[in-house]
Amino acid sequence: MLPEEVLKTAAAEMLDYHGCGQSVMEMSHRSKEFDDIIKSAEALFRELMNIPDNYKVLFLQGGASTQFSAIPLNLMNGSGKADYVITGQWANKAAKEAARYGEVNVVASSKDKTFSYIPKLDKSTFSSDADYFYICMNNTIYGTKYHELPDTGNVPLVADVSSCFLSEPMDVTKFGVIYGGAQKNIAPAGLTVVIIREDLIGHARDITPVMLDYKTQADADSLYNTPPCYTIYICKLVLEWIKSLGGLEAMKVRNEAKAKVLYDFLDESQMFHGTVVKEDRSLMNVPFVTGSDELNAKFIKEATAAGFVNLKGHRTVGGMRASIYNAMPIEGVKALVEFMKKFEAENK
Numbered sequence: 138m139l140p141e142e143v144l145k146t147a148a149a150e151m152l153d154y155h156g157c158g159q160s161v162m163e164m165s166h167r168s169k170e171f172d173d174i175i176k177s178a179e180a181l182f183r184e185l186m187n188i189p190d191n192y193k194v195l196f197l198q199g200g201a202s203t204q205f206s207a208i209p210l211n212l213m214n215g216s217g218k219a220d221y222v223i224t225g226q227w228a229n230k231a232a233k234e235a236a237r238y239g240e241v242n243v244v245a246s247s248k249d250k251t252f253s254y255i256p257k258l259d260k261s262t263f264s265s266d267a268d269y270f271y272i273c274m275n276n277t278i279y280g281t282k283y284h285e286l287p288d289t290g291n292v293p294l295v296a297d298v299s300s301c302f303l304s305e306p307m308d309v310t311k312f313g314v315i316y317g318g319a320q321k322n323i324a325p326a327g328l329t330v331v332i333i334r335e336d337l338i339g340h341a342r343d344i345t346p347v348m349l350d351y352k353t354q355a356d357a358d359s360l361y362n363t364p365p366c367y368t369i370y371i372c373k374l375v376l377e378w379i380k381s382l383g384g385l386e387a388m389k390v391r392n393e394a395k396a397k398v399l400y401d402f403l404d405e406s407q408m409f410h411g412t413v414v415k416e417d418r419s420l421m422n423v424p425f426v427t428g429s430d431e432l433n434a435k436f437i438k439e440a441t442a443a444g445f446v447n448l449k450g451h452r453t454v455g456g457m458r459a460s461i462y463n464a465m466p467i468e469g470v471k472a473l474v475e476f477m478k479k480f481e482a483e484n485k
């Protein structure tokens with residue numbers, strides 16, 4: 138979901154953006170108005186995430202999945218090797234794509250227990266000459282998150298943060314590349330944000346499509362071709378909303394309070410149980426089950442009828458999953474827990 142304030146501002150500015158006589162949907166990406174929008178969005182990203190000057194912020198298209206290819210094409214340029222940790226479907230897809238371009242070393246995987254935990258990493262299994270080390274920071278489908286980063290030394294750490302972008306502060310200096318699709322926490326679909334250390338730009342393989350070469354995009358300030366202007370505009374409004382709430386520290390406090398309401402209930406309920414080990418729980422995606430497929434199905438049906446939508450879990454996990462991204466207010470989580478309590482009492 139997007140913050141209601143943002144949608145209201147977008148609605149009010151729909152026909153005439155700041156008196157220019159056009160909607161943002163209509164304006165040229167070379168116009169002064171849009172130039173202000175994209176520059177403000179970048180400045181807000183830099184301010185909120187405390188992004189150092191030696192990193193570029195790129196506004197790209199193709200979704201997070203396009204980065205599964207762009208990352209090896211741009212970064213697998215030394216030994217041709219990369220380390221991947223397989224913590225779910227998205228990391229697995231990224232690793233499979235990278236294996237088309239070079240040697241992928243799977244450092245660890247949590248597939249043995251349906252990705253319900255983040256594997257403990259043993260540094261001796263890392264490739265010291267890897268061109269990069271890849272993780273999926275928050276595992277959307279399985280509800281796990283890294284609460285501690287792997288120590289990769291001089292090997293650049295690359296993280297897919299699609300489902301936890303801007304949910305809490307991050308130390309950008311620990312990463313070579315941070316990227317994510319915008320559609321889960323930042324904006325409508327159509328925008329992928331890539332935050333990349335400058336020394337990693339400019340070494341793409343010759344076969345790299347021009348649009349996937351980070352240098353093309355960095356040199357053109359993300360305006361090599363027409364960017365998703367309206368999505369970047371909504372992104373800017375969401376960033377302003379986060380800033381108005383107190384930035385990422387405040388967002389973290391808010392997200393922890395929200396997740397606690399649901400996890401506390403899951404820990405005490407006789408019927409509902411979380412599927413993830415406690416120390417690796419995500420603040421954004423909370424999968425849970427009842428222990429019976431019939432009860433799961435009944436719960437989803439009744440919850441949907443009561444207005445709680447998108448609660449069906451991924452088919453590989455079954456059960457339910459509550460996605461409680463930044464814009465979800467705590468009232469929404471409390472209402473879900475009340476509904477779960479009532480369901481439990483009625484279906485003992």
Ligand SMILES: *Cc1c(COP(=O)(O)O)cnc(C)c1O
Nearest residue numbers: 200201202227277297299300318
């Ligand atoms: C949703 C998701 C993706 C896929 O994003 P697209 O923008 O649809 O390609 C990749 N990684 C993670 C962690 C996701 O949650």
